[in-house]
Amino acid sequence: MPDDMDLEALSQCALDDMARVRPVLDKIADKWTILILTVLCPKPSRFNEIKRRLDGITHKALADALKRLERNGLVTRTVLPTAPIGVEYAITPLGHSLRQPFEALCAWALAHGDEIEEAKAAHDRAKAAGSG
Numbered sequence: 001m002p003d004d005m006d007l008e009a010l011s012q013c014a015l016d017d018m019a020r021v022r023p024v025l026d027k028i029a030d031k032w033t034i035l036i037l038t039v040l041c042p043k044p045s046r047f048n049e050i051k052r053r054l055d056g057i058t059h060k061a062l063a064d065a066l067k068r069l070e071r072n073g074l075v076t077r078t079v080l081p082t083a084p085i086g087v088e089y090a091i092t093p094l095g096h097s098l099r100q101p102f103e104a105l106c107a108w109a110l111a112h113g114d115e116i117e118e119a120k121a122a123h124d125r126a127k128a129a130g131s132g
Contacts, residue, residue, distance in 0.1 A: 027072050032065045034102050037095050044090035
């Protein structure tokens with residue numbers, strides 16, 4: 001783990017470059033991007049397969065996200081010569097470069113999700129007790 005000086009330097013670097021950092025984070029830190037790229041990381045997939053694997057995503061939300069990911073160079077879209085015509089989405093090398101940070105983020109979410117829920121419940125109980 002970095003010491004306090006390393007963390008301060010990393011924080012200052014991110015703040016100094018916020019004009020460059022924020023637009024990139026806006027493109028990858030939305031509700032579905034991490035999960036879509038996680039589905040596509042092992043192998044290309046068709047639209048309905050992606051939708052099935054992402055419980056809760058709407059058709060429109062997935063279509064919009066895939067268009068955005070393609071525009072940002074993280075996903076490719078290939079029309080397949082099938083009848084009916086199919087479309088397959090695959091992760092690009094740029095998108096694949098997010099695998100390690102996304103895996104770390106997913107592992108963190110699994111390891112700390114219960115703590116977040118407990119903190120949220122404790123906060124809500126304290127707030128309810130204070131307003132009553």
